[in-house]
Amino acid sequence: MAALHEDDFPEPVGADEKRVETIAGAVKTILAELGEDTAREGLADTPTRVAKALLYLTQGLDQRVESAIGNALFASDNDEMVVVRNIEFHSLCEHHMLPIIGHVDIGYIPQGRVLGLSKLARIVDLFARRLQIQENMTQQIAEAVEQATGAAGVAVQVRAAHMCMAMRGVEKVESETITSRMTGQFRDSAATRNEFLQLVSRG
Numbered sequence: 218m219a220a221l222h223e224d225d226f227p228e229p230v231g232a233d234e235k236r237v238e239t240i241a242g243a244v245k246t247i248l249a250e251l252g253e254d255t256a257r258e259g260l261a262d263t264p265t266r267v268a269k270a271l272l273y274l275t276q277g278l279d280q281r282v283e284s285a286i287g288n289a290l291f292a293s294d295n296d297e298m299v300v301v302r303n304i305e306f307h308s309l310c311e312h313h314m315l316p317i318i319g320h321v322d323i324g325y326i327p328q329g330r331v332l333g334l335s336k337l338a339r340i341v342d343l344f345a346r347r348l349q350i351q352e353n354m355t356q357q358i359a360e361a362v363e364q365a366t367g368a369a370g371v372a373v374q375v376r377a378a379h380m381c382m383a384m385r386g387v388e389k390v391e392s393e394t395i396t397s398r399m400t401g402q403f404r405d406s407a408a409t410r411n412e413f414l415q416l417v418s419r420g
């Protein structure tokens with residue numbers, strides 16, 4: 218009887234591996250169509266790498282805000298503005314699947330409870346790691362913070378460079394896109410809004 222080899226017991230292909238395989242197949246087709254020799258050594262593992270990278274960069278699609286926050290909501294009487302500024306993010310634009318790279322500033326006015334500070338960054342990542350347009354991402358972050366905290370107001374400002382505007386198309390490398398979403402007290406009171414904008418302004 219022939220000796221058994223580990224290949225006789227292939228690992229069951231899990232859902233994630235199946236997705237990697239399918240995406241890698243599509244990437245290989247793209248490489249070939251670009252005129253590349255997909256058999257050359259440097260490209261041997263590229264389809265799989267690209268597949269894994271794309272799944273990583275879009276993992277926010279499978280994540281829920283509630284899980285990202287966990288139990289990190291704390292009772293607090295503090296009703297002063299809380300601001301976390303300069304939260305870096307990387308996303309992909311939904312039109313070209315090219316990177317959007319920038320920073321998010323978040324402010325909110327607590328109303329009985331505050332959110333663990335790192336959770337604001339987790340909320341940013343959750344909405345950045347998917348195919349996006351900047352305006353929608355800005356709004357989604359604000360809504361998530363508002364729902365999680367029950368705040369009296371939320372302010373979100375996003376400043377970003379779009380590689381689809383820099384590396385191709387109009388090729389404006391220096392341009393920066395700024396979007397914002399203000400709710401509650403930030404929307405109603407110019408003084409509150411200005412306080413936030415002053416706190417997050419650079420310099």
Ligand SMILES: Nc1nc2c(ncn2[C@@H]2O[C@H](COP(=O)(O)OP(=O)(O)OP(=O)(O)O)[C@@H](O)[C@H]2O)c(=O)[nH]1
Binds near residue numbers: 312382385386
């Ligand atoms: N509003 C908005 N537009 C975006 C964002 N990311 C990319 N875009 C734009 O989406 C638009 C797509 O326009 P199309 O004319 O369909 O595509 P295109 O021919 O590649 O456009 P050009 O980039 O002008 O060459 C472009 O103007 C992009 O700059 C975003 O986050 N928000």
Ligand SMILES: [Zn+2]
Binds near residue numbers: 314379381
């Ligand atoms: Zn784009």
